[in-house]
Amino acid sequence: MQRIGVFVCWCGSNIAATVDVDAVAQAVKTEPGVAFSTNYQYMCSEGGQAIIRNAIAEHKLTGIVVCACSPRMHEATFRKTAATAGLNPYMVEIANIREQCSWIHKDREKATVKAIILSRAAVAKLNLDSPLTAGETPVTKRALVIGGGIAGIQTALDIADAGYEVDIVEKTPTIGGKMAMLDKTFPTLDCSACILTPKMVDAAAHEKITLYTYSEVEKVSGFVGNFTVDIRKRARSVDADRCTGCGDCMEKCPSKKSKSEFNQGLSNRSAIYIPFAQAIPNVPVIDREACIKFQTGKCGVCQKICSAKAVDYEQQDEIMTRRYGAIVAATGFKTINLGRFEEFQYAQSPDVITSLEFERLCNAAGPTKGKVMRLSNHETPKTVVFVQCVGSRSTVECGKTYCSKICCMYTAKHAMLLKEKYPETEVYVFYIDVRTPGKGFDEFYRRAAEEYGVRYVKGMVGKVAEENGRLRVQASDLIADKQLVIEADMVVLAAAIEPDPSARNLATLLTASMDTNDFFTEAHPKLRPVESPTAGVYLSGVCQGPKDIPDTVSQAGAAAAKVIGLLAKDKLVGNPCVAGCNEPLCNGCSACELVCPYGAITYEEKTVMDHGVREQRRVASVNEALCQGCGACTVTCPSGAMDLKGFTNLQIMAEVDAICR
């Protein structure tokens, strides 16, 4: 027989205002096994914990029930309290009389009855508890970072600097992400490449970092501390060890009509290409869709020209299996497709461009060598209209409900860069709100208006139409209550950003959760912003939500700190509430193996005693290091052989009985 102590918490007035805590403590006194019960203002406080410790010693308790808040809040706290008083930490049950009772009810009498019932159920369960011991698993001291933008690069550098091995998997042929495409960066207007490329070089040169570019994660199994990941290294068709990066092949390649991804389709590239001059690795890749050799079998020019004999048309995709202790998602973003915003004529007019295309036009290494020009006639625009919030803050189908956060600032940047290059240009910015919280941000935006004479107009653009070779822009000026019509030469749209489309599939592989917009969700929006709710999976950069480079880099460092904290441990204490097979009952039907999401179940041939008969049988066996205690197998097993420690079928039934009594 257990000797149970019941501790009812007031949680200040959170519980006590709705539940008569004293009545609860009194009512459970007569429950089987209960040797002691009391109530206290804050059970989780040091004073409250002392009451528990003293009661365990004084009344020789074998287990405790704490009637308080959700076990997610303080189960760990009370387990520790029990352990310091010499109890097995799994001889602790929590009756959640706050979230599941006081917070959701108003009627004090009924809430008190419900609290008593919940407490009774916990006592019934505790009567069947037995001490459990958690197993330990070793930690693989290597991290995987998925995505090689500034977020992934920074996270990898920080982890590697702490002395741990890191692999970066990047799906495009180079690391760098969107930041590599930017010209200057707000709020300081320093050149993006000048601050990014040294970091790219550091990452490539770091002895602890391995880059897998043109690669993707294909399969993930295992759990925190012990992930096993299959990485598909796509065939570059160029042997990276031999290639010297001379670029002769690109020059001679006759297939030159593919759109350059790096230049946002504003220039062409060859079939064999390096995305941009500072790409890392500086090794070309053959775009097999565009390559004449791959499409028709003829050509082969690049192989002939390559003096290093690096071009290899036979190269195959390679699958590598690697083990990691921690995984960081850093998959970034893309700008949304503007094809459906017909009012802006983006698909129709070459002079209507996105802000990211504008970055490429401004950039000295871009398709126009840094000359901002109308793509229709290559003339310098005299009047340029910027439109903010295109597709952001929109509840209609083709838009995004959130604010993309970066566009107010980069639009101010673009307006200033343009005025700097071409002071005569008339520049308009149409805005709904100008959102510039951030160090030096509002000053930056005001500089555009006050020093550069950029005309900020509160209102949206309703319509853009091509007329006599120019763009007729019809817009609201809400403050003057006027409709403006501007003859413009160029319209720049601040398109909303959205998560990389591959993120959804990745989330499934990682069993990490996402919000309705496909941004990865954090474990707690305020207190655990860089951890995913899935243990061992961390978040870095825009894949978690829109942010600029300063925020991305801070978050990248924070994610690295969490990873380092994990990798610094030699062992992880597991969860002892795992499944176990009652072998004489198991008939080896394989039902449990099929439902287990963690691949924790295998089968063994074993000798079992069945009603006094010795038999050779196939029975299930649970790998306790892999089992996450989800319980799927226990409800699937047709013979009731699978049971979950700490949540046995008997215990659950006892709880139900106690509630229905």
Place this chain on the structure above:
Amino acid sequence: MRVDEKTLAEDIVRMSGTNVKKCMKCGKCSATCPSFEDMDVHPHSFVTMAEEGDVAGLLKSKSLWKCLSCFACVERCPRGVEPAHLIEAVRFFALSPQGLNKMKPDVVPIFLQNLEEKGAEVPQQLLTSAFRKYSK
């Protein structure tokens, strides 16, 4: 504002099927409106006035008879507010005798006559739209 005017405003908004609280004052409706120059109260202000319960202001606005029911604002509003439906509801309220909630062809001549007496012009689309919406 009188209490009954407030309830009236709420009724009109409900009848229009719009949610004026969703408006974020971006002005895209007014930016896209082809009748803007002929209006005294512009589409975005229409939404604000309805939100404030200013039925009297809406009823006496010139815009009531200038909106073409072209639905450009409905199409473009990023928040799905549908300002034109709101204007139509007010217009319908102005036209219909108490209790009537369908527009039937036989009442059209009377409307037109009433309106002419008030000196208002009625855009063609307005009538088409009123039929489309109310005569089913």
